[in-house]
Amino acid sequence: MTLEQMDKKRADIFKALSDVNRLSMIRILYRHHREMTCGEVGGELNISKSTVSYHFKILRSVGLTHTRKDAQIKYLSINKDTFHKYLPGFLDSL
Amino acid sequence: MTLEQMDKKRADIFKALSDVNRLSMIRILYRHHREMTCGEVGGELNISKSTVSYHFKILRSVGLTHTRKDAQIKYLSINKDTFHKYLPGFLDSL
């Protein structure tokens, strides 16, 4: 992997975290220390469910969160591996 | 400072690092272990000088870099304090 490709990957991670709603979603997930549903997380923010879905898709696409589906409900959680790899120490600063 | 204000501040930092050119500029500055001029940094990237100036203004505005003026030349450097505060361990991963 070239330096430029690594810069690109890092930029994608930072871009995913550059929106205040997405950052709040990460903080909420992290502080609850458990899986949460889309609706639970969205309920703490003042935005529509389609917007919540849009933001979680972006977080998932760069590997910052993980989704587990059980029946009709989807459980979200933080992907700590990605944070530790690209942003060591960041989660604990939340 | 409220949680929302802290999320906003973090989002601004991440936004500043979410562009591949700005990330390359930080990497170049960090790896040279010395102050560099705008022109030197820009010379390693393939973008116009006005674009380089635009990007450094953004990095400066969130405190990621520092500028020292000596005569007509401006010397740029990394502001390690900001990195250590918001992204501990990140610089060493570059």
Next chain:
DNA sequence: CCATTTGTTCTAATGTCATGAAACAAATGT
């Protein structure tokens, strides 16, 4: 079978960002 819950996708509107050319400003050198 039908209403409800949970979340996704589509669409349209609006807003923000990145870019380079040109003009500008400040300091220097001849």
Next chain:
DNA sequence: ACATTTGTTTCATGACATTAGAACAAATGG
């Protein structure tokens, strides 16, 4: 004085991001 160097600002443009509403899909419960 005047050209040169170094960087900033202004401007126009094209590209991309964010948002909510509506329609949709899948699973559940009565």
